[in-house]
Amino acid sequence: MDFFNYRDGQLFCEGVPAEKIAKGVGTPAYVYSKATLLHHYRQVADSFKAINPTICFSIKSSGNIHLCRVLAEAGCGFDVTSGGELFRALEAGGDPKKIIYAGVGKTDDEIRMAIDAGIAAFNIESEAEIENIDKVAGEMGKKAIGAVRINPDVDPKTHKKTSTGTKETKFGVDIERAERVFEQYRNLTNLRIAGVHVHIGSPVYEIQPYIDAVNKMTALIDKLKAKGHPIEWLDLGGGFAVDYKKPGQALPVTEHAKALVPLLQGKDYHIALEPGRYMVGNAGILLTKVLYRKQGGEKKFVIVDAGMNDLIRPTLYESYHFVWPATPSEGNVITARDESFVPKNGETVDVVGPICESGDYLAKDRPLPITKRGDLLAVFTAGAYGFAMASNYNNRPRAPEVLVDGDSYKVIRRRETYEDLVAAERV
Ligand code: LLP
Numbered sequence: 001m002d003f004f005n006y007r008d009g010q011l012f013c014e015g016v017p018a019e020k021i022a023k024g025v026g027t028p029a030y031v032y033s034k035a036t037l038l039h040h041y042r043q044v045a046d047s048f049k050a051i052n053p054t055i056c057f058s059i060k061s062s063g064n065i066h067l068c069r070v071l072a073e074a075g076c077g078f079d080v081t082s083g084g085e086l087f088r089a090l091e092a093g094g095d096p097k098k099i100i101y102a103g104v105g106k107t108d109d110e111i112r113m114a115i116d117a118g119i120a121a122f123n124i125e126s127e128a129e130i131e132n133i134d135k136v137a138g139e140m141g142k143k144a145i146g147a148v149r150i151n152p153d154v155d156p157k158t159h160k161k162t163s164t165g166t167k168e169t170k171f172g173v174d175i176e177r178a179e180r181v182f183e184q185y186r187n188l189t190n191l192r193i194a195g196v197h198v199h200i201g202s203p204v205y206e207i208q209p210y211i212d213a214v215n216k217m218t219a220l221i222d223k224l225k226a227k228g229h230p231i232e233w234l235d236l237g238g239g240f241a242v243d244y245k246k247p248g249q250a251l252p253v254t255e256h257a258k259a260l261v262p263l264l265q266g267k268d269y270h271i272a273l274e275p276g277r278y279m280v281g282n283a284g285i286l287l288t289k290v291l292y293r294k295q296g297g298e299k300k301f302v303i304v305d306a307g308m309n310d311l312i313r314p315t316l317y318e319s320y321h322f323v324w325p326a327t328p329s330e331g332n333v334i335t336a337r338d339e340s341f342v343p344k345n346g347e348t349v350d351v352v353g354p355i356c357e358s359g360d361y362l363a364k365d366r367p368l369p370i371t372k373r374g375d376l377l378a379v380f381t382a383g384a385y386g387f388a389m390a391s392n393y394n395n396r397p398r399a400p401e402v403l404v405d406g407d408s409y410k411v412i413r414r415r416e417t418y419e420d421l422v423a424a425e426r427v
Contacts, residue, residue, distance in 0.1 A: 031403075038071075055076050130188070182229050290372065320339065324380070346367050398415070
């Protein structure tokens with residue numbers, strides 16, 4: 001569910017017309033709905049209430065410190081994956097005791113920063129990293145705490161670039177090796193290993209891979225406990241999918257919870273979750289304006305002012321984002337965003353950006369109402385891995401981020417300037 005709806009013939013984000021925001025801040029622009037973000041956070045918390053998990057928003061999906069602050073104030077923790085993300089989480093007022101730090105390549109500086117901040121735990125990805133965190137903590141005269149990330153060899157059935165839970169990916173310790181690793185590092189001086197972490201991939205559209213992963217992990221924890229390892233928590237990672245193509249494409253988190261809570265209830269260890277996309281994916285859109293139209297062979301192109309530097313998902317993962325005019329022509333005001341909707345008096349077009357690559361597109365072979373120069377388009381479900389993956393490629397200043405709260409909006413990240421583009425450079 002989200003609060004981007006068409007009424008009175010135009011797109012609203014909560015109580016604010018998209019056209020009004022575009023007039024105010026220009027395009028391209030990312031627009032988030034606070035109510036949607038909080039709704040999703042509460043939905044995750046409520047549906048898993050019976051096992052009272054720690055919810056750690058995965059900052060990599062959308063890290064604006066204002067958004068993070070909204071979540072921190074609601075009680076949410078953070079999953080970070082770099083020193084920069086840790087910095088963001090802390091700037092946003094995140095409680096270090098609810099921050100977990102994952103990633104296969106933590107540097108010594110990053111490890112020191114996290115230990116100094118007093119984070120809840122490292123999610124540790126290899127034997128070499130276990131030894132290094134123990135060493136770095138020792139040099140600091142401090143104690144670190146961590147979970148071992150396990151690669152459960154479960155296929156999340158998602159894009160190959162975002163599958164992490166199968167063998168032959170760089171993530172975690174193979175499940176077959178897990179018991180040996182816990183044995184080997186039972187008595188470290190400066191690192192206490194007390195948890196198990198798993199993250200199978202993103203986005204995951206089916207429940208079964210989660211059930212398989214949870215069953216493998218709980219069985220592993222039973223074995224570890226039988227050998228005297230004090231396992232205090234199981235972190236299940238993130239990955240819950242969202243509706244990109246039509247309502248109901250993804251399962252609501254309530255369905256995941258229904259299947260997973262019974263497998264986890266009554267355990268004597270704590271549960272953590274790291275959702276990113278589920279919380280913010282449908283809480284954000286990208287607004288862009290039509291610049292030109294052109295024809296190439298049989299193909300029609302609608303050239304807009306947002307490009308792959310603003311939203312790289314279509315070209316990087318062949319991802320589908322629903323695109324629709326903010327003020328559709330007659331007969332094209334939609335009640336649901338559904339890929340099968342056939343526009344009245346429509347045309348099939350590629351929606352492309354201004355960047356000098358043919359991979360620069362937001363939508364391909366897309367039936368759309370006929371648009372003209374100046375029309376505003378909304379690219380939906382862009383809240384997760386949208387701005388977060390934006391770049392300055394082709395020296396394009398990054399778009400502003402706007403947060404809508406009820407009937408008002410505010411800029412939570414200004415549009416970058418040309419000066420910003422060269423600010424860190426020296427002649
Ligand atoms: N935990 C860990 C350890 C992760 O690696 C990730 C995502 C998450 C949690 C959050 O997953 P989520 O709940 O957001 O699905 N750029 C890609 C997605 C990459 C996901 C990377 N890891 C995309 O745009 O689809």
